[in-house]
Amino acid sequence: MSHASIDITREVCPMTWVRVKLRLETLEPGDTLEVLLKGDEPLRNLPRNARDEGHHVRSLDRLDDGTTRLVIELRSA
């Protein structure tokens, strides 16, 4: 299992999910992707989008600098 990360704090919807989705496609089932995001819209949408596509949302943590760290586990094959 590998662990990847992506920073989408400079992106706006819908490109936030486009970037995450494309990054997820490069991973294997069971791998995790750490997403650094900013703003309410991706905070609302990304966990839902990830679940809609069958992935597991492992954690969602607000950080001191105002960003949020979302960890997604890629769905099993």
Next chain:
Amino acid sequence: MALREDQIQRYSRQILLKEVGGRGQTRLLDAVVTVEGQSQALDVAVAELGASGTPLIVSAAVERTGFLAGTTLEALSPDAVAAPTRAVAGWLGSFSRGAAAPVACFRVGVSAGAIVGVPAHVPWPEHEPSAQPAEPVTAGSLAALIVQRFALGLDASPVTVRWDGHRWQRD
């Protein structure tokens, strides 16, 4: 083939779709389709396929008439212009307005099919009750949709779609 940044931006709305994504968009960009004949329905299919990034090889009749007479494939998308050396994955054409004749025929890979019996006003096939498109738009959009579904590997079996007066039916 990795998507270029300009392609990610251009096709972002498609990449968002669960059935498409980056891999699906790559398949659409790889599925060269030849288009023959001339009709309003064919114009719609060319516009939708071209804008979605499917490379097209169009006959002279398609270029000379219809909406392509006022624009170019490149204006739909730079990716809609197929390199002459690319292998052709699909074919679209033979549109007819006759009652019994197919309004659209297509072949993608080893699969083939037809859309027949579309009346003047029918509901959109994707259950959009507010949309009541006229026949050419319905037939052309449906033809483009089916070609895209084949290209995406969502359905690999031969198909004929008929309007039975209430809903789309597959034979």
